[in-house]
Amino acid sequence: MLIAAAVCPHPPLLVPEVTGVSGPGATELDRLRAACHEAVAALAAERPDLIAVIGGAGRTAEYPQRAVASLDEFGIPFTLPPAAAFSAGAPGLPLSLTIAKWLLAGVVGQDPPGAGSPQVVWWGIAVDATTAECLELGETIAALAPRVAVLAMGDGPGGRARGVPGAADPAADRYDEQIAAALAAPNPGALAALDPAQAGDLFVAGRPAWQVLAGAAGQDDFDAVLGYAAAPFEVTYFVANWRRRGPAGAGTLGG
Numbered sequence: 001m002l003i004a005a006a007v008c009p010h011p012p013l014l015v016p017e018v019t020g021v022s023g024p025g026a027t028e029l030d031r032l033r034a035a036c037h038e039a040v041a042a043l044a045a046e047r048p049d050l051i052a053v054i055g056g057a058g059r060t061a062e063y064p065q066r067a068v069a070s071l072d073e074f075g076i077p078f079t080l081p082p083a084a085a086f087s088a089g090a091p092g093l094p095l096s097l098t099i100a101k102w103l104l105a106g107v108v109g110q111d112p113p114g115a116g117s118p119q120v121v122w123w124g125i126a127v128d129a130t131t132a133e134c135l136e137l138g139e140t141i142a143a144l145a146p147r148v149a150v151l152a153m154g155d156g157p158g159g160r161a162r163g164v165p166g167a168a169d170p171a172a173d174r175y176d177e178q179i180a181a182a183l184a185a186p187n188p189g190a191l192a193a194l195d196p197a198q199a200g201d202l203f204v205a206g207r208p209a210w211q212v213l214a215g216a217a218g219q220d221d222f223d224a225v226l227g228y229a230a231a232p233f234e235v236t237y238f239v240a241n242w243r244r245r246g247p248a249g250a251g252t253l254g255g
Helices: 026-045 095-108 131-142 170-184 188-192 196-201 207-217
Strands: 002-008 050-057 061-063 119-126 148-153 222-230 237-244
Touching: 002 026, 002 095, 002 207, 026 095, 026 148, 026 222, 026 237, 050 095, 050 131, 050 207, 095 119, 095 148, 119 131, 119 207, 131 148, 131 207, 148 207, 170 188, 170 222, 170 237, 188 207
Parallel strands: 002 148, 050 119, 050 148
Antiparallel strands: 002 237, 061 119, 222 237
16 A cells, blocks of 8 residues: 655756766755655655655666666766675666665665665656556555555656757646646646656656556545755756555644
8 A cells, every 4th residue: 555655856967976066056956956855755754664666767677676776878987786786787777766776775874775674666667658557557566565655756848958948848837837736736646647648749757657656546645745846957857745644644744
């Protein structure tokens, strides 16, 4: 049963090794990093039995615990676990799960998690996965343990970054409003209703992960906090937390 969820973006910029200590947009980047760390910490604080990490990938597959998070393709000397700690031939994680592994390591404090930490499963979902496939995977994940938490990794519209910087994009703006409202309500049904074709046109990386979250949530009631919604680098990033109402997730977010 899904008891909690966190939604975070996955730009490589979140990892300090990518940008250094300071640079253009450093203040806004600090805000985004802080929001992501707070969201993941709140997720872990729900004491789930299992954390399912979901993010876009080239194909839908579960990745093994020994899979390596790396930013080599961006020319960044970053790996998790450190290079000396993983065996040759270990599979690599897609970018979405690489950033998630970095975020979780900042909360759990080690990789892999130690005794007393929740089990973590890593699922890449194909960027062209159908809505039905996403919802079905979400339902399956929610049934894996009595207390399941989902960390859904995904960026919003990225088309602005492919055009003229600062140019108006009314379609992306409308999509941003739609996602922000669905995450803040929260409204799993609105996420389930997202059009994969429209998401593709707007270069939305997060659509599959958000629809997996919708499948995991089903028709259940959650409280929500939208911690961040902005497009500081011409790509929209959302950070949010959901928490089940009732005995399994007693209390309310922010209370």
